[in-house]
Amino acid sequence: MNKALPNEVVRRKPKETHKAVAESAVVTTDRKVLLAMKPDQRSKWLAKGLQQAQEGRMQAASMFDIIAHQKFTADLKENEKIGKRMYLQLKGGLQLISSKQQRHLASGCALAKEFGEEDEAEATAAGDSAGPPVVDTAMEEMMARCRSFVREKQAERGERKPGEEEDEKDAAPSADGNQDEGMTPPVGSNGVKLLRLTLPTRASSQAWMPAGRHPCQRTAQVPTTAALLVLAKLRLAEAQLAEAAAEAAAEGPSQAAVRSRCKSRKAKRRRKRRARREGVIRRERNQRGK
DSSP: OTTSOTTOOOOOOOOOOOHHHHHHSOOOOOHHHHHTSOHHHHHHHHHHHHHHHHHTSSOHHHHHHHHTSGGGGTTOSSOHHHHHHHHHHHHHTGGGSOHHHHHIIIIISHHHHHHSHHHHHHHHHHHHHTOSOOOOHHHHHHHHHHHHHHHHHHHHHTSSOTTOOOOGGGGSOOTTOOOOTTOOOOBOTTSOBEEEEEOSSOTTOEEEEETTOOTTBSSSSSBOHHHHHHHHHHHHHHHHHHHHHHHHHHHOSOHHHHHHHHHHHHHHHHHHHHHHHHHHHHHHHHHHHO
């Protein structure tokens, strides 16, 4: 100050620390330091560590080893809001570690046990309130096309009369469990009566199933989409196989018979060529002997 000019104003500012430099520093992985932090600071550390792990600036395994520690959630019971926020952050960063660590952190660590049960209960309640599955319009249209295709193929083969409506109720057993007269239904190993199931595409295709259970339903009210798809594929495959068999019968002998004939002809040609060669060799020997 003594050496300054008379009209010069001199002031000393503290050295400014740029936020970019502070943010670029890698988060610490010292367990003692982290366990001594407050819950709010620990939540910020978790968010920053996950971001740096996604950027590849640090190993996610070292950070998740600290999260799996029992004392990591020691003082989070009083701060339920922070605990839920940390659990959601952890759930969003599970793809950074191996599948074994994912299973442990998703269900076995203290953070998931204390703050993850409520989310699972809400998800279960939402699934229960959704009700039975409903078949969409596209599935109904596809099933209608499959049924019409099967009817056409059966009409071409003469298995059904043209214009005859398909009996959809044959695919499911009766509601009251009535069987044909004069037939005693068998009983399963657990003592449950079995009902006869007849497929609509072939009258001779029958099977026995437990009473009160539909073959393509999880419940007795609405068939599942997967079961309807399987039934449609089975019907299409059966129609295609029958059509291929009819075409093969109309064409004549099978390919196996044709192949056997070709093999026999080739064998005859080989025998003739061998006989010619042997005859030439005999003639040459006879000429040499003379």
